[in-house]
Amino acid sequence: MSLQIVPFEPALRAHFYRLNAQWLERHFRIEDIDRLVLSDPETHVLQPGGAIFFARLGGHIIGTCALLHESPGVYELTKMGVDETFRGQGAGRRLLDAAIAEFHRRDGQLLFLESSSTLTIALRMYEQAGFVMQPAIRVGSHYQRADVYMIYAPMKHGAPVVDPVA
Template sequence: MYLSSLRELALGSRLKALSDHFYQAVDEVYRACGAGIESRWFPVLRFLRDVGPSTVTDVALAIGQTHSAVSQLADRLVDAGMVVRQRDPQDGRRSVLALTDAGERALGALGPVWLSIRRGMAESLGPRGAEMLDAIDACERALAERPVVPAILAKHAELVRENVRVVPYDPSLREHFLRLNRQWLERYFRIEDVDRAVLTDPEGMIVGAGGQVFFALYAGEVVGTCALIHEGEGVYELTKMAVDENYRGLGAGRKLLDAAIGEYRRLGGGTLFLESNSRLTRAVGMYGRAGFVMQEGARPGSHYERADVYMVYQGG
């Protein structure tokens, strides 16, 4: 599933989808068994039965929902005849929620249904069901000890102090060369045979042939890459420039470009060129600011079907 690939970033959405699934399943069971309640009523009704008359605030704290959500649910339960609002005998200025006789009777007949739900869930989910419940318990305890918002904001405060740094090719980073370039190639164009050859063998096609591959790192994450390919006789191609779409605005692209130009100069190159596409306006603009000059038409003998931009470096 798509959401599962987003991991923690989609945690709320994934849990919401699971919650909706279980709500719908239990509601279907309740209807099939002739029970007179809905799954979303269960926490409030069960709490009032087990604890007795309680304020909306007390119920909300106990079941982990907002005061507003419990108050709205209480209105529905009152309309359904399951709950009544009455004056708190200990403090006449406030009201409490209490089960009605109808509510008591409805819950009193649900023992077999609840047992079926427990056992049916266990059979359907298998061992993972028990693991999930244990994980939820642990998650609830962890969030009580350290709320998630301050934890995330603390990490963000650390990350905004981080800078992008560029490093040369290392075999441990090899997979990111393909991953990052595949991201933009498949979004805007397609992976051509020449791309595939270079992306799957950077050691042989680039580094071993007198060129270099660079990677942009941010807080330990590989967020960008580019390559400098030696075409022979002092001619180099700047290619395979890619920055993760989630990390734009950090200056990674320009730092990669500067690193490649610096390596070209260190190697004593005579010509540095690149091929691109006019659809990639941001990239073409960056190349121009770095000293690449637009040439008329496509490069003679171009490597790529998609290339309609040909630029040659004339910077200082």
């Protein structure tokens, strides 16, 4: 079985909720903003110009992530989760790479993510992909659990990058 990254289709909507609810309930709780976005991804992610990807292994949907279009040229990497029983097989990195490729395809100017310092494996993966930790949380963050703010800056890897919007 080979791992495939596939775009959103309505038949996969329940997997978007399931995969995100799994990690959110394990580590935190589902916040109102999560419930809103996960329940209606077409309205809250796709219609504003975002994208959703899924990792498929054989007949199983094992992971997902979204690229949320926040404003012209600005995107958030969000709602990324891999089924706990399939971790360690590269699905998270493949999803991350697909989202970054889509960001570039759209000529994005700023790609960011918000996370939690407790998710050390995910944070390491983001850093390896070119995300740089910022000195403070994002102004106007939607998430109570977010205490990490990172900006995609692969050419400036290792050097401090400051959010031009902050």
